[in-house]
Amino acid sequence: MSDPDPATIWHRFRTEAQRAVSESTWHIWLERVGFRELAGTTLVLEAPDDVRSWVETRFTRLLNALAETVIGPGARVDIVGPQEQVEIERPRPEAQRAQIAQELNPRLTFDQFVIGDCNRLAHAAALAVAEMPGLAYNPLFICGPPGLGKTHLLHSIANYVHEHGAGLTARYTTVEAFTDHFVGALKDGGMEAFKAAYRGVDVLLVDDVQFLQSRAKTEQEFFHTFNALHQAGAQLVLTSDRPPRDLEALEDRLRERFEAGLVCDVKPPERATRLTVLRKRVAQDDVGDIDPQALELIADRVATNLRALEGALIRVVAFGSLTGRPVTPELANEVLDGLYPQLKPKVRSVKEIQEQTCAAFGITMDDLLSSTRTQPVAFARQVAMYLSRELTDVSLPAIGRAFGNRNHTTVMHACKRTAERIATDKDAYEAVRKLTRELGGE
Structure with missing residues (x-):
């Protein structure tokens, strides 16, 4: 296979690997193995530390055989850890900069997507886009909280285009991956290859565009990529945890382009x-x-x-x-x-949670909303933000505003710190569990 496209290679390889093993073997050992890069005829795979040794011992022969089937004679796999640097002799060093690593899950298809009132419009729009790229809704912007199927829809579109698109190309990426590739291209002088990788496709699917905020250079490059694709008639599909109007730190010109197509949301499932x-x-x-x-x-x-x-x-x-x-x-x-003590029905308002948290920790509302970082005020504030996210339907920016006009990233940090602490600190766990119960969350 001459000048192989790493996205197509990985898609075919992963599909063949899933077919080659039992369902339980796939889920336990191979599903978490990801794509790192394609170096010549060597497919570099990344396996989590807890399964890497077993995968190398039991599945290397199978994976090498699949690599030869997909790539060609003499192809092989190299399995590395998440933090391990890859040292492979590459026949074409410049090719690495031109290749955009992407991972399409063949299990995430329209057939496997469960349709309900919570996502019916988003599913119908995604299917229309997959069937008629660039003609149905362009751009298509799907928004909603994490874990409700946005990524599933992006993978479904890409898999559909690869299967039924008569040669059309689809590329899935996240803003984090786009940023990493952009920064690497700037450092290595590979901007032309970078632009070709993203602007030379028929369908570009981008996950988590909210993370473009406060990244000026990446946002500017994405703006130009968006324009180039849109003017060429290529399809763009974007996802975010909030609608475009709530991406307050994004440039108006980009936010306006997001809103120019169809904006649809996904809601918590009934x-x-x-x-x-x-x-x-x-x-x-x-x-x-x-x-x-x-x-x-x-x-x-x-x-x-x-x-x-x-x-x-x-x-x-x-x-x-x-x-x-x-x-x-x-x-x-x-x-x-x-x-899952924290996953309970959302039944309270942010103000009720703030008042109950103040009472539980023996602090005032002024303390909770202040800028002080002393304990126990700081922990109480983090807990209140955490519960506001878990027990209400209020967006992260709105929660931040309710806590003294704080940024949504502060809320995200508070939720992360609280989750980490209750996972390791028994006293903190019991305090949060008791407060959750008092708020009617269990």
């Missing part, structure tokens, strides 16, 4: 959709007998995030398998109590 997702995952993975009431309990307990919903199912099934116990409502409740 109970029927959550149950369908769980049943479909059970049937797809063939995980054995599960009490239907256990699925109903999981659907009731994990109500706002589809990614967390599937994660809860996997953990419950794994716990049952490891302990030799049937998957019953009692088992599901036991696992969820220990692993």
